[in-house]
């Protein structure tokens with residue numbers, strides 16, 4: 344069950360510095376009404392939320408959702424404003440969360456997908472292939488199986504499926520075989536051990552680390568990210584008022600394809616109007632300032 348937290352202060356914490364992606368485009372696409380109720384589905388470190396709050400008037404409301412307790416604590420330090428309510432929960436639970444707050448329908452939602460800088464930088468969370476931390480990768484550290492279980496318990500066939508479906512990894516057979524071979528001697532415990540196995544399967548590295556796709560694939564499996572996205576999108580339109588808007592920033596093709604297809608299907612049914620025929624991309628100067636934004640694709644749709 345989602346738990347409700349109230350946020351406390353408005354001071355920004357320098358340590359959580361993180362550059363929210365495509366801020367002005369998001370604000371433009373959401374067309375924020377001053378007295379509206381908005382949901383930041385991925386409150387993270389509160390970057391987008393802080394800007395959404397600036398657009399809201401005194402009667403506006405912002406609900407910030409995240410499945411990560413650490414992110415919610417950081418967001419609570421930053422967003423101390425009576426208009427904000429922070430709730431722990433998953434995308435798929437948004438209907439329940441909104442009803443639990445006594446709200447019938449909302450004016451807009453934002454999904455900023457993927458992992459946060461906090462998750463990547465706190466090495467003990469086990470997301471980064473540079474770290475000696477135990478394989479974990481759970482966004483909600485209190486829930487479900489970790490990357491360790493996936494890497495050490497899944498069959499070779501299951502590993503192959505994940506690597507190809509969620510990582511689009513061309514060397515999926517070789518990597519799965521090497522993982523299974525390595526863990527016969529002793530379990531693959533750390534992120535670095537897994538990254539080295541992938542590096543050996545590739546026989547060297549190029550511009551991007553060869554383990555990038557493997558780590559993406561395992562992270563998606565651990566957090567059921569694509570399933571959550573599908574369920575979350577449909578639940579999000581369920582809580583929107585007619586005329587309300589739903590915006591999604593995706594960072595890789597698997598996510599963006601799901602958003603595009605869900606929007607397209609609902610568009611054909613006549614339940615939404617697509618606001619972005621093609622996804623919006625960050626401007627050149629944003630990519631220069633914040634290289635992490637380079638793969639972002641923003642799509643928006645209005646409920647009819």
Ligand SMILES: C[S@@+](CC[C@H](N)C(=O)[O-])C[C@H]1O[C@@H](n2cnc3c(N)ncnc32)[C@H](O)[C@@H]1O
Pocket residue numbers: 361362363364384385386387388389390391392408409410411414432433434435455456457458459460482571572
């Ligand atoms: C890219 S970060 C968001 C950063 C945020 N926009 C900011 O400006 O600080 C994505 C966040 O979404 C959360 N998240 C990802 N999938 C989720 C899901 N299915 N349900 C709830 N939160 C999720 C992650 O825990 C992470 O904190």
